Amino acid sequence: MSEVLDLTRRLVSIPSHEDERAAGDAVATWLREETDATVRHDDSGVIARRGSGTDSLALVGHHDVVAPAEEQVACGGDEYVVEERDGRLHGRGTADMKGSLAAAMVAFRDADPATELVFASFVGEEQGGVGARKAIDAGFAPDYAVVGEGSTGYSAPGVTDVAVAHKGRRGSTLVATGESAHASEPEAGENAVYRACDAVDVVRDLDAPETTVLGRDLRGSVAVTEIEGGSAWNVVPERCTVTVDERTVPGERADLERTESVPGVEWVVDQDLPPMACDDAAFAETVLAAARDTQDDAPERVAKPHATDAGWLAAAGTTCVVCGAAEPGEAHTAAESVAIDVLERCEEIYRRVAESHPTGAA
Template sequence: MIDIDLVRRDLTQLVSLASVGGSESEVLAQRWCAATLAGLGLDVDLWQIDVDAMRADPDHPGEEVERAEAWGCVATSGPGTPALILNGHVDVVPPGEPEAWTGGDPWVLREVDGTWFGRGVCDMKGGVAAIFAAARAVAASGVELKRPFAVHTVVGEEDGGLGAFATLRRGHTGDACLIAEPTAGTIVTANAGALTFRLELSGSSTHGSRPDAGVSAIEVFEAVHAALRRLDAERNAAPPAPFDAHPFPISVGTIQAGDWASTIPDRLVAEGRFGTRPGETFEQARAVFEAAAAAADHPWLEKNPAVVTWPGGQFAAGSLPEGHPFLDEVRAAAGDPAMAAVGAPYGSDLRQYAAAGVPTLQLGPGDIANAHAVDESVRVDEVVAAAETYARLILARCS
């Protein structure tokens, strides 16, 4: 039985911790998780991650924020290899201007007409609260488990996956893993990958009244952007199962150019996201992108090619092995043997567990469309339903 009042309490406290990646509150959130899980009677491993050692590892997944300190947290119900891992990340993205939020404070949980609002309630503190509620319900049931289960709370998922990487490097593993990311009533069995790109383009500056005497870096970018849009169309023309339309997008997130309104800009820097395909190495993906940028149709680029670099996170594609029984086990726990299995166009920690040999999928409350949004929200009944599913899955796999 899920105690909704305790779910509300947990989520209120989690949301109040403004755990933006790299912040002190990201650390505080992990300490809160460790204390709460210990209070549920679980054995907790809370450790300070050796960030420098992780960064020196050749498989380091990358980071996009400054982070001087990071902590891992794993709780287990007993000794031995867990039959099930329940994973959730506690870091969130910045909320933007607080005034844009209906309630005025993104760090205060609001409940309106059966919906919770606040930064992180969808992505993915609602899922974390559901995991904790499931662990609490299993403990209260009095059922004796023959195999342990584990709860992994991690940091850094939004900017690369440092937390899950460090958790796996520490030796925490299991027979299968469910990640409580928002999946909108479906099960995610595969993720596309993603790389962060940086484009630097030059031009030739002159007075704004004589644009024909110079070369605008913005116009050069328009040609490069057109080439990238063509590449985007080609790579998404026939996506493989289980992916739906446009699963490997190329998007530009930031553009900086010019320093004076009446000067033709001689430099432009654009950063964005490049979706990668299953089976495609990072090296192959980078080569395809760089070739497209080099082939852009602008005469200036012949002697002044775009400079492409790859800062930040590296999200590989990942998937549950085809035909693996864990999918039907999760469907059964959710009470829907026909629940759709889909591919997600975004990267997540799924690929890290999958790469470590742990069959992994995602099922959680909320819709990814609400993630990172102003007035981010999740329905209360979806969080409760997720907690019930997780509790049934623990009992099915561990007892």
Template sequence: MSEVLALTKELVMRPSVTPDDAGCQELLAGRLARAGFACESLRFGAVDNLWATHGEGGPVLVLLGHTDVVPPGPRETWASDPFVPEVRDGRLYGRGTADMKGSVAAFVVAMERFVAAHPDHRGTVALLLTSDEEGDAIDGVRRVAQVFRERGQRIDWCITGEPSSSSRLGDLVRVGRRGSLSATLLVRGIQGHVAYPEKARNPVHAALPALAELTARSWDEGFESFPPTSLQVSNVQAGTGAGNVIPGEFTVHFNLRYNPHWDASRLESTIESMLARHGLDFDIGWHRSGEPFHTPEGPLRAAAREVLARMTGSEPEESTGGGTSDARFIAPLGAQCIEIGPVNASIHQVDEHVAVADLEALPGIYQALIEHLLTPA
């Protein structure tokens, strides 16, 4: 059994459903400490974070990942226990195999091999792990980034191991992500009988023209490789359950995925001004998941293209699609960020899996990237 396959299995056997790390980081810190890394545990609330470094000074290359996983759902829907890793037909099955314990194991193996081969490498290679990526992401990398900002911790480059590949390993590298802004809109009216609308004020009727404007708006035409900004309504709620009662309140939840044309504060003020223009009696609460980031052409993107072309046979697509990742908290520190990881077809699904061949190729890819950036040409 390969080193990375064995370590991935060890991690999968720990049921680390957000925010419980279930001992994953302790296991990894022990290995890295034996390899000469300085390891620091940063625990905030119920969330564990691990910061492991080797070397000193700049440039600083961070490998970023998470040890938490989403709940597996009913065990009986899985072909095998989600926390008992099993290899079938060349695939390793278990919760977290693709998202992202396989990448985390590959990070650790790659870092061990790198420092053994290059004990006096230039700069710093570091691993940052959290157990709060799949959850609220409050006390994880977001909180650690605040600590780094206070310390003046430098980060030049960041490689996140999220499952970014589409159909084969290394066919896509993410060079940016859209921002995510969520809203809870409460529109107030006056409850009443449907037969006497003159004695009531229907908040649904009042809100519909504003919602129509919001959902029909073209926010922008995109930004470089980013798609246009999108607003999607996810939930609406009104009424008492009775068919003859005009509701007194109407609640709407919506989310914007936005490109660097916007920031959260401008979107919030634009939307609040539009709602006020429609004469609504409303309250709105905002949740900022993270601002967009974009890594311009430079050493990190060039390294990714060169390494993936050499090791997979073709240059990757460079994309800014998908959802969000913890890199959104590292990019504002001044870091260039990319994401390279396994195929994402089964993530968060029943019978999540990763191809064993892909898993065993990952340490070599990550080690080559580290060597490209932290050893002399």
């Protein structure tokens, strides 16, 4: 059994959907025992540093997971089920993202870094980047980062690509207010549902944001996903809310402020997960070259549809790409799994990148 596989099995077996401390302790303990790095474990996660140089390169992941399906929990509930079959490792967190995390840990230990090498495993990624945001607020600011979220299987099945951009998500609510009245005399009130419907018409007319990042086209979206209003069949409603899901792209947003041109409508942002765009073509090429050297197929620059902690890092000034073992459709499922050979490939990619200058110079 390879060391990356063994470490992945150990990390995956530790429950971390409600309480991430045990998984964080395991990551920190391994780093302290296996490396000479300076290791810090706090409420943002685990951060370790080794090497020196004018630039810093971070290998970034997270050790929290979404709640497992019943069949992914062992009897007694104190461990997750981890099974190996048909060249894949099955279990909650194998793809998202303890497999790539284990690959990054081994690469962090084994690399002869060309610059300061940083390892970070954050908490709360599944809750909107809680740990990454805390670390950034406390001064976490690597120059470059490879975030180990999934990038395998985008250009072709089994190929580990390099994502140079991903979408963000802005979730918001349109709050329409009016004045209640008896439904037999609707003109005596102001119907909040009608106002909400007028605002929905504004949303339907908005253009979806789009952009291009290092040759990859990225198109966002905006959609109404929920509507709720009214209190009784015979009462003109005084309040109605509309939920809007917007997938953002770097530098562009849908003009949702226009909904407030409707009388009685307020637009409230509930969540804003930032998109990511790699701002350094040379760094993207360095990672792509490492990916190319570790597989027979030809990896490509790709764009991901999902937000990751790379968005928070990029917004704070870190040059990022995403490169990891998970394939589309694996994360957050009852059948979650990851290809074992791809885990080992990712360890080699991370190590090769760490041993190259981040800008691609020798």
